[in-house]
Amino acid sequence: MYGIDYAKGLDDKDSLAKYKEEFYLLKDTIYMDGNSLGLLSKRAEQTLHSLLDSWKTLGIEGWTEGDNPWFYLSESVGEKMAPLVGGTTSEVIATGSTTTNLHQLAATFYKPTGDKTKILADELNFPSDIYALKSQLTLKGYDPEEHLVRVTSRDGRFLDEADIIEAMTDEIALIVLPAVLYRSGQVLDMERLTAAASERGIPIGFDLCHSVGAVEHALHDWGADFAFWCTYKHLNGGPGSVAGLFVHDKHFGAVPGLAGWFGSKKESQFDMDHTMDPAMDVSAYQIGTPHVLSLAPVIGALELFEEVGISRIRAKSLELTEYMLNLLHVELFGAGFVIGNPVDESRGGHILLEHEEAARICKALKAEGVIPDFRAPNGIRLAPVALYNSFEDVWHTVQKLKVIMDEKRYEKFENKRGVVA
Known part of the structure; x- marks a missing residue:
């Protein structure tokens, strides 16, 4: 259940997958910051x-x-x-x-x-x-x-x-x-x-x-x-x-x-x-x-x-964040991360990862084409949004994070937030 084919299979069965086409997605980027600023939809435009x-x-x-x-x-x-x-x-x-x-x-x-x-x-x-x-x-x-x-x-x-x-x-x-x-x-x-x-x-x-x-x-x-x-x-x-x-x-x-x-x-x-x-x-x-x-x-x-309808959005949101939690547990166990959000259904629409190098890791994720959100002093928020994020997006995000941690790519960045975090 942790491979790319499994993620694609979940997307094939997703009744909301078509709504991704309604949004202007950033080129060569996985957007995981919709809990700070949602993307522009064609209808809003x-x-x-x-x-x-x-x-x-x-x-x-x-x-x-x-x-x-x-x-x-x-x-x-x-x-x-x-x-x-x-x-x-x-x-x-x-x-x-x-x-x-x-x-x-x-x-x-x-x-x-x-x-x-x-x-x-x-x-x-x-x-x-x-x-x-x-x-x-x-x-x-x-x-x-x-x-x-x-x-x-x-x-x-x-x-x-x-x-x-x-x-x-x-x-x-x-x-x-x-x-x-x-x-x-x-x-x-x-x-x-x-x-x-x-x-x-x-x-x-x-x-x-x-x-x-x-x-x-x-x-x-x-x-x-x-x-x-x-x-x-x-x-x-x-x-x-x-x-x-x-x-x-x-x-x-x-x-x-x-x-x-x-x-x-x-x-x-x-x-x-x-x-x-x-x-x-x-x-x-x-x-x-x-x-x-x-x-x-x-x-x-x-x-x-x-x-x-909000009930369908909530259902997919929970599925996306559950999938991300499972992947994080398997792929990044022992990498120094602490899950800072509830793991049951009392969680909202984002995942919080805590790490002492959080600011540097966020910068490294951006360099790898993933947009996260940093919250001081040590929080990385990742929000897979039901209307425009896919299970494949979640899979790629976790894989990029794994490479960053395995190869310590975050070390090339300063552990300090930007003006807008």
Whole structure:
């Protein structure tokens, strides 16, 4: 099962193999970095050109005319994303960026009163989320060092849901957690955590940046209060593409923490009244004008997810990463690597390899035509993406890594990350 013929046989039986042709693959390169930036699809390119053409041919009339009227674009793209997060079409919108959306949601749901003043996060979360939460605490007049509680990891890789629940004390006013840990790829049990938070009357939200488009969610049914995510990783929306935001409909009618013109009801937005008339669904959480040209490729990118379905994508993702784990165990046992991700189905869409020479190994992989992702201090992330990576890609990646280690080709490189890792 470890030879190239076996990998080709798996590809022959793969019902998603044809979608590889939908993407612009890098020449003579195996791309294993889709969990940082997904590749451009032909459909995303088409919708980008289509929106450019609407500006070119319609001018200001593009706000209400054309195939994708700009005035309703955030809502219509949100509707396309809703099945990927398990939200209703009125609960999901495409707007802002990951961090601006977190600021909006924290400003809305963080309501300190009495001794209930602290925000619960974790020590393994992506730094940007922590920066935003500290900023929100400072704006409310609280010391972040005292009022930001971060659940510690027992091993530096994973979080234990029991530890998180234990930290949900009477002092906690808000909980923000990652759905998938960006380094180890651990998928947290969001349903369990949401139920625990709800029992204690604490609003809880999730960062879906490393889960959306790779794993399945049921945010509405779980009762999660909110969520936020980017669209340029597994969703292939392009660098800096517009992010996504979910708010459970049980909160509709509440006033958003940060008000902006595009959060108004559509029918009254152009009344120019200085008293805001907020929308009665997730649209209220918009702050500014839709970034039309950054939304454009997301439209086409999401067509593939509508066509394939997230359950099929998740199934293939698990098969790809399982195959990679098996190959790594056989081919690179004793080479100094440690598997840093869960080996069961609580893993997300990437594999984490830890090695003291990780930065040099990543550079060597690039020299051999494989694009990995380095995460300090010693992490190599490899993401075989279901829509454009094959089992043969996985086989070749592991074989190239084996040669690099056997021949110590990494030694010609400096063990130091680049500016963008």
